[in-house]
Amino acid sequence: MILGFVFAALSSIGSWYYSDKAALAAYRAQPIDRAQAPEIYDMVARLCDRAELPMPKVFVVPTKSPNAFATGRDPEHAAVAVTEGIMELLTPQELEGVLAHELTHVKNRDTLTQAVAGTLAGAITYLGRILTFGALYGPVTTNGRRGTNPIGLIFLIVLAPLSAALIQFAISRTREFAADQGSAEITGNPLALASALEKLEAIGQQIPMNGNPAMSPLLIINPLSAEGLQTLFRTHPPTADRIRRLMELAQQRPLTTAKA
Template sequence: MLVNQLKTTALLGLLSGILVLAGYYLTGNEQGLFMGLAFAAISSFGSWYYSDKAVLMAYRAQPLARQEAPELYDLVASLANKAGLPMPTLFVVPTQTPNAFATGRDPEHAAVAVTQGILQLLSPEELSGVIAHELTHIKNRDTLTQAVAATLAGAITFVGRILSFGALYGPVTRDDRRDGNPLGILFLIILAPISATLIQLAISRTREFAADRGSAEITENPIALARALEKLELVGRQVPMNGNPAFSPLLIINPLSAEGLQSLFQTHPPTQERIRRLRELAQAKSAMNVSIS
């Protein structure tokens, strides 16, 4: 767990560093450094405070009161209690695509959203595994980490496009150097956005494995989540989920899979690898129970 946290912190720092470096390469002076640093700070604060509202709005999530779904509400409350978390706000997403996500800047301001499709597809045990996965994201503050990563990656791409346009077609510094830094322009146009995307996705994939393990610990039933992932991938491919692609790392599973080089740009680790690890956890748990008895 500590290794994953250190890795995530390092990757977030690298994202911020790319944004600062992008400003310096463009202007060629310290002003660009301060500009990139300011942009990184503003982006991080905005994602920290407004990420939950943005994600819920992007997927048209509607608040779900206890009287509307008492069994689901009690299930989430029970799992949150086992995880040592306050009860999150529940939302339902009006789509038949089976999926779920968690959001919020901290456990006290967290929300869990499930789609109509996932409620119809999964058994209570499988749904428990999914909910516990999302609660682990909240407990580990992955919801904030992923939101900041997505915002920083988006900011790098945005700044790269806007500032590289200025570097190509107009002066970018106070002394009217129209040509700017050729290497900086190349970095802004191509390398910085690609690097930012890869770092963002690396953060997401790291956190997914940790959340799967956390689900297994909360429910003590890793096979339930493994079965849920199998169903989600199979049905999710047939019914794509609409929404802002920037928020796709928050979903429990990406319904679109890719092979070869395209797998580098997947928001989640391969589902079969996640299932394999969960089955290994189940075997280890079974072996431990046998040795104790």
């Protein structure tokens, strides 16, 4: 169990520490400065000022698929990336809502949260494999049988790793809801993000985001659709649920932004 935890922790810590480099390389993101894209750069700077965050590095992903993501081990080493497609598709208010969502991930240190969840899931999976090996090849009983319990084996081989993965996905979905709310608080305009998500869900299915599927939890919209029981394995909540919650926020008392 200790070995499983150590191996899982080393893997997750490595993924967390180099998360920015790995994700940006996976999507071939290109760095930009204010001279290259003043509108998007100034928008990020303005939102960072409201959220009281340091200015992250800004990247553009050369694809027509509309999406965005944030990564980095902490706010001081963060990066925000948007695709060419999302800049063409969304209005300035909608794009501001998306960027505020991503900056909330940075502020909440969600990359670290996912690393911890990945460590626990990996440790449980590794422990299940070790115990399965012991059950299959362990000491023989006095009556000449190994005493393997088929129900126990099913739990060790399938249910334990599956449960760990489901918990990890559930944490990821919770963080998405929190980032949506954070966007509403930063911008004071939850309907802008709701409108953006509606557009992204419709167009994103038509123009898939190419890249490593392991990086899909970072994206604001999961490029893989799922229905029914498959939603349990999604890293993102259903977009309809996210839009509904944002509309409920809009109907509540007016939100106040951190700074004008």
